[in-house]
Amino acid sequence: MRAFVYDRSFEGLLSAVFDAYALKSFPEILCGPADPPLPEARSAHRVEVTPEKPVRVFAALAKKLSERGLRNLILVWLSEEKGSDFLLFRFIRKIFDAGSGRGLPERDFGDPDVLAVERLARRVGRKAERYAGFARFQKTRQGVYVALIEPEHNVLPLLLRHFGDRFGDRPWMLYDVGRGYGIMRDSGNRREEFREVFLDERLIEGGGLRPDLLAEGEELLQSLWRGYHEAAAVRERLNPRLQRGFMPKKFWKYLTEFP
Amino acid sequence: MNSQTLAKLKILAAAAKYDVSCSSSGVSRKGAGGPGNACGWGICHSFAADGRCISLLKILLSNHCRYACAYCVNRADNDIPRAAFDSAELAELTLEFYRRNYIEGLFLSSGVVKSPDCTMERMLRVLELLREKHRFSGYIHMKCIPGASRELVRRAGRYADRLSVNIEIPSEANLKRLAPDKDYSGVYAPMNFIRQETEQRAEDRRKYASVPDFAPAGQSTQVIIGASDERDKDILRLSSLLYRGPRLKRVYYSAFVPVGGSDPRLPALSAPPLRRENRLYQADWLLRFYHFEAHEIADAEHPDLDLEVDPKIAWALRHPEFFPLDVNRADYPALLRVPGIGPESARRIIYARRCRRLGPEHLSRLGVLAGRARFFIVPALDRTPDINRLGPGRVRALLLAPPSAAKASARQLSLLRSSGNGLSA
Structure with missing residues (x-):
């Protein structure tokens, strides 16, 4: 099992995506720097955040995703829910790897990750609206x-x-x-x-x-x-x-x- | 503002609470120097102990009223405490509440003092103060008094986001009987005038760069349910005409609450007809968002809504020939007719099936309510036989069964089917 260790920032997550494509090797688990070492992790890659990596990944995403899709990324990140970082990682990977089919990859709701992003983003958006009132x-x-x-x-x-x-x-x-x-x-x-x-x-x-x-x-x-x-x-x-x-x-x- | 303000506020809020409109939706506006903005989708700020949303400071300027409408708590001969706000005081209170984010804006109504025009003038003073003096850009909903002059309605439309003229009683004969001071022409004249003005502005906007807004969030009305003998089919027909003709944004339904005294013209109700009110709102939703026509929901044969099941299920049970619907092929309006599928799940289905064929395993995750939808769609969920096999009566019974019983019967159904398959195999 391959693990990526990153700094738990949004830029760090995008850098992890960058590294995965650069190395042509994809993690099965994402860890923070302070997480206890995983015995089952065969190898760990330490993600280095540079100013360039997140910008390039985000620019590439902006070409593949609608404005709403990009907003969903942010909403899922802000959910701070356990595992939402790896969910985003898988989602981003699916968006990059999708072929040019009839439907939009970000709306392939038959896919559990795509649907999970949509639902979690919606939940966070609704909560924010609630606080606008409460x-x-x-x-x-x-x-x-x-x-x-x-x-x-x-x-x-x-x-x-x-x-x-x-x-x-x-x-x-x-x-x-x-x-x-x-x-x-x-x-x-x-x-x-x-x-x-x-x-x-x-x-x-x-x-x-x-x-x-x-x-x-x-x-x-x-x-x-x-x-x-x-x-x-x-x-x-x-x-x-x-x-x-x-x-x-x-x-x-x-x-x-x-x- | 002082300790007397609280006493007045309580009287005038209690006097306004039977008007059910709460929405602050329909217009988006950025702040413009002064305090305030508006959000298109509306914001609920709180919920009262009756479960209704509080979005606007809903208040009467005065609850003194010279009219004697039998259904209204503020009628002239009702023995209740009376009060009136000073316009500057109410404007200030609105701002202070708004800055603390208690409210989205003001919903101003009033009892009829002296004449409709005199009352409108007083209400307009509050709006003028808010918009001109305080540069307030939050939401304002103003009630137009039936019989008010055009010039005053025009001024109201300049300041308010939404205007409303209440019909109150869904037929004119009953309105005249219960509210001798009112008639339909007094209601429809301002309503039609608001529509004309709105259309005029839209046309002007095509010609000129800058045209001032006129009630940009449109107009609404309210009908009281159960104070008179109209059937649901009459009420829904009225609503659909109002959505088409004067292009109302909303029709609100208010279950009649007996408000003191016993008037022989009014029915003796032990409780407000809340269930019926709820069904009418559901039917109204079908008109506005689900592409239904009024006569499909209630007609001469079924003049009143079914209180046991919601109007969409009721329609589906009357139309088994429309089902089962193939979710991989049906278009959006057809999907919306399936009980258990709403606009959100219908949209998701349409997007998702462009990428792959949808099986039963996808549907409940997409937000389809399986317990309801299973009788009406293909692919079958839990291998449930569809409505044509079970018959509408049986489906109705299954839908009405408490959840635990429904689960057990679903198991039975699937057992029946699988054993049936086993026999034929």
């Missing part, structure tokens, strides 16, 4: 709108354009509590770059920021939203099961409407 921002004393999320997949990068567009020139931050990183955009220049931020754990309390960090009037606003949320339900139609189906309990911790 992220709740709190205004701080400094006037920054901050939302905390704890997503299963790494969807934060998928939400930046949406919220950037939405907030206009106001400063905001979206923070992934589980992964311990966030992205912030300062006020003023709309084109200003996003920057990565890390929050001290002590600033976070429950599903939000510590109350003393919040702007004056923030508490009133939150109580108005809770009041609205409660009043919007029709008593004769109460259906908490349906509610939880659309909005599972795991989201509730971060939702203002559920104190």
Whole structure:
């Protein structure tokens, strides 16, 4: 059994594809540098990432895949699901090796890997859309709108354009509590770059920021939203099961409407 | 904004909650200097305890109303607390909610104060503040009051993404009986005017570089189900005419909730007809996304929807001659008629079969619901005999059986078949 060892980055994965075609030898398993050595691995190839390899592989993929197919690659990568890197590796290989048949190789859904990529990408895309709705921002004393999320997949990068567009020139931050990183955009220049931020754990309390960090009037606003949320339900139609189906309990911790 | 705001907000949200439209879809727009953008597919921000989506701040500007519509909680003679928002206060509240990502925008309606035009003027003030003063580019849905003048509807279309005029009662005779202040011409006049304006803009756009938008997300309406005696076939016919004629984007169905008092003109319901409402939505989906005609779903022979099975299964059970369908050959509209195959799985089937012939092992992985589809397709799943062999009655019983019983019967069926094969071999 042949193993490829790579640095667990997206560039690293593309470099692994590059190496496999260069060596004409394909791995049966992908490992990270810190993974314990596999007794069954007959030989291991260490993938070296250069600036050139990922660019060339991606450019080749861009010729073979539709825009949607390329987006699916990114979505599957961001899923951070176990084994999704090797799934992508097999998928990319199938795309490169496909002959010119009647159908598009990226839509050969009778193939389990192609279908798995489509389904996983769709799932991650849907989760990102959910957070576009469920992220709740709190205004701080400094006037920054901050939302905390704890997503299963790494969807934060998928939400930046949406919220950037939405907030206009106001400063905001979206923070992934589980992964311990966030992205912030300062006020003023709309084109200003996003920057990565890390929050001290002590600033976070429950599903939000510590109350003393919040702007004056923030508490009133939150109580108005809770009041609205409660009043919007029709008593004769109460259906908490349906509610939880659309909005599972795991989201509730971060939702203002559920104190 | 102060502590009184909360009291008003609760009254005016409760007064608006029977309007079921929730969608924030139909228009995509990037932010333009001020706060806000819009997403074509719509975003759900929360779900209320009744399981309905909350996307917009759905609120009445005022719940004072001079009309006396029997089915409406806000009717003039109903003894409920009344309140009204100041336009600046409501605009500010919308912005504050929007910035915290509680909502996608505003859905503004109102009780009829003084006259339809006077009410529209007040609502328009809120929209003007949001769009002109605050440069808000989030979603706005505004209700047009039946009988409102053209000029005011035109102004509303300039600011709102979606407009709606509610039909409420699905036949004019019943509307007049239950809502003496209303008639169909008051509803259809603004509806048709909105359509004309939309078409005019589309034509202008071909000639001129820049034409201001007019309700870019189109218009919708609502009918109340079960407050009057129309049959489902009448309601679906009305919907399909509305989708064709005034080109409505959505017709919403609202199960009648008895709202206080006992009016002899209204039926005595023990609970809102939620099951029927659900079936009507499913039928509506068939009209909009599944290439069905209204008369195929309900007609003189079957005037009401089957409450036990969904309308697509009901159609399939009435049309065994259409099946079994070969998934390797059938075109997209035909695939959509198979129970258990939806737009997504139909598309996947069509892409996948260009690359290879599909066998039973592929189908459930592609998203086909095998439990339903197995009676209607070739290749057979679990070697299930198709609807023509089993007969619609038996298929119906199998589809209605609880899942565990259905599994057992599937095993029995396949045993029957395999032993049958064994005998003939």
